[in-house]
Amino acid sequence: MSLARLPIIVGFGGFNAAGRSSGHHAYRRMVIESLPELDRQETIAGLAVMMGLVVFADDAYRDLEGNILSLGEIETRFGGQVLDGTLIRRIDKSFFDVDAAHWQKSATLGAGDSPLVFEIRKRDLPEPVPSDWKLEPMEDGDRVRVTAPSGLEVKFDSYRDLPVKSAGQLPRGFNPGSLYNSHYHPRALQLAVIGASDAIQSTGLDWQQVMDSVRPDQVGVYASNVMSQMDENGFGGLLQSRLKGSRVSAKQCPLGLNTMPADFVNAYILGSVGQTGAITGACASFLYNLQAAADDIASGKCRVAVVGCAEAPIVAEIIDGYATMGALASEEKLRKLDGVEEADPRRTSRPFGENAGFTMAEASQYVVLMDDALVIELGADVHGAIGDVFINADGFKKSISAPGPGNYITMAKAVASARAILGDESVCKRSMIQAHGSSTPQNRVTESQIFDQIAQVFGITGWPVAAVKAYVGHSLSAASGEQLIASLGIFKYGIIPGIKTIDKVADDVFAERLQISTSDQLCRQPLDVAFLNSKGFGGNNATASVFAPHVVESMLQRRYGEAAYASYDDKRKDVRTVATAYDRAALQGNFSTIYHFGEGLIDESLIKVDCEHVNLPGFVQAVDLVFANRYADMCN
Template structure:
């Protein structure tokens, strides 16, 4: 008979890096996300498509941030991921020139990798022939390359992994990073997600399958999680990276600890390529597994950062799962109303927002929530932030293929 576990693994979040439609860095993101102002707008590269708007990263110059020589070798997804990783390391007060790189791991989640480079070079191939296709495509497009470039740039020479669980990728990466620390395989993990897949082909496909909002006359009001008039999500791009360390190690070096990642749960729906399980069975298993990993009861959780995509099926199904597991007491939000759906980066960026909510005692509002859907029976924050002392919070991430990942964040 196996005895019940009595000790949980509290992993310290000592650094955050955020490059998102809400801004470049933590402060810009807090200002925009906590104000509840949408970032969606018409997108020139999507002109002429049935859905011609998105949430783009603005005011980010890869040449200026990374250096032109390095930037030319990378897809935009790696530009965003590496910039977020550099930010996170600086925020953690770590110096790659002095750390033991062999004890530093990288785990990055992404869904599409360098799809923009692949689409561009495929068009070149069709229009101009094989002789002008870039030889660098094979080091720009693969999904592993963002993690690889981070390792090269920051001399993070320990385990280097990429996970791809669709829209749960970033959260899965953080969960796996925590496992690496628990196993003793490394002492520091740069964990998160990156995505830059606002390509014409990708957006056309998402629009054709009915996943995207069609509010072309009102992009800023298009992403409206839990609202009765929601009609789909708004695609976005961005990156979020967290520096994770064992809590004892962080204390020993005198690091500022923003919060702890104290639990992780994952599951598969085994139901449908794109639709959630009708009663949310897989999501519920992941949530309960994360709570068990954190040695917490549902009553201990006061905030849920929902996956909250603004699609008709997800929002009702997820709200029912939240209500079934936690009851009516947790304060719920979805930050996709501001930044859209960052696909493979969504779980990492939303985990970072959950860390900030726990650290600052403030839950950001769900943008564009005007009239709560009658079938949504949870306490969703709207219009303005809500002050709240948060001992434990949950961040939900669900993806195509029925892949679910849930993180538990606790106060430091």
């Protein structure tokens, strides 16, 4: 029996309402009250630079007047603005005005029994002219007088108050498109580029060295989004152009496709010719992509995988859609819930508390996976590993958005699988849950009931439960990526973020065997495994197990022996040095975003093919064409 290869997380990155993911900075923003002073100040300084409040120049942090600032001075002067301009908050006017969102109101102009008479330029006449209109040329020759017996239907520009006013947005003042040449790119693709680039650089590895170490077809990119690109540079502009009387651009249709968060990574960041996939499963999409990548690595089909999702749904039409479903936390609902005249825009997402719906968010989260042999060979760092990812549907459904039985299966299988690999002690005493925690009344009951029942079956008590949507909102396809990034931070710092947007756990939550805290909790002992749980519209359920770095390192030592592991550890020191250098530069605002447009193109005339190989110019290794017959027992 051949042994499975372990999919190890060697890098991670992205951007969300808490800031930059690599270096654990987004996680650190969530637990900032519980951090040591230096970590807290570094994270605030990095956010201040992202937000344009502070610059780094001539080897020092400076205010906009050029005065040198210490980390402590940055915190004192700008800490309040940083905290206020991150996480969930009132939607910034850079998106649209939630108090006066643009729409069009239909009306019929007429004068009762009398025909409507108006003047218009000839070139502005509709095509074709309505058959009952009478046109009379005017003296200037450029205009006509129109008599419309039945009146005229028109649409007036109008503005209305949106019921939903909060979202998880990138730090205030941070423009993702400014980090590279992003002309005409929809916002979700901007997030994909900077997120994937952040993850790649966080590895501390030279990417060319990685590519030279594997065959070209052994690199995979698995990424997608749910809502596609719905702003004016994507499908939003495409669908609105005719109604607005404008032209469709050549970029709106192709850039709108929901495969672009993978395609852009292949085409402009990695230059990969390997496996590609863009799987969607509603709010569980990140885990769907993660499963495909982890399975391909475990089987040996793929040796390096970049996995992620990038979503930018803070668009009035999308918010309208979810709000009309009753899925979002509106101001009116929150005011009634709290018995106040004005709702708190920062406390709209309340997993497992008295809540009123979820809060929309934008985010980009990517991780880099490698098989264990390549990790040992290259000295790649270990941030965790993927145990298993399970996906199950709900069966027959009365409502496409309602929860169902599929999540019982995924959660039970994930816990059982982790127990088979790590043992009872790890699962029962050193594990935690990253809940879907969408902040809807139905979710808090149904998801907690699943956790409680699984805990009872496996003999778990005091099971820690975190819900990062309380901080960053619900980024749809990227939501499970947010859970994974937060878990890596918990493994490193041992602090489980509390659900600080609730006063207490709701009475109808099944919490007898769960530990749901309203404040940050320090782990009594290092965690071995985190379970990421995700529930999506349509019955898209997924649960993953993620192993902590110390568990993975122990597994590597057993598989490769002490001598090989010691050699690996020596190589890893240099990799960590490079990763740390990138982190320091990014804290200072130098992200060095990877974006290769029109560079390194493959000259197809130089491709060489024989019966055993495909050789591509620019790639050290060839694609192997020698295959064994997997169905030998069925063939002559």
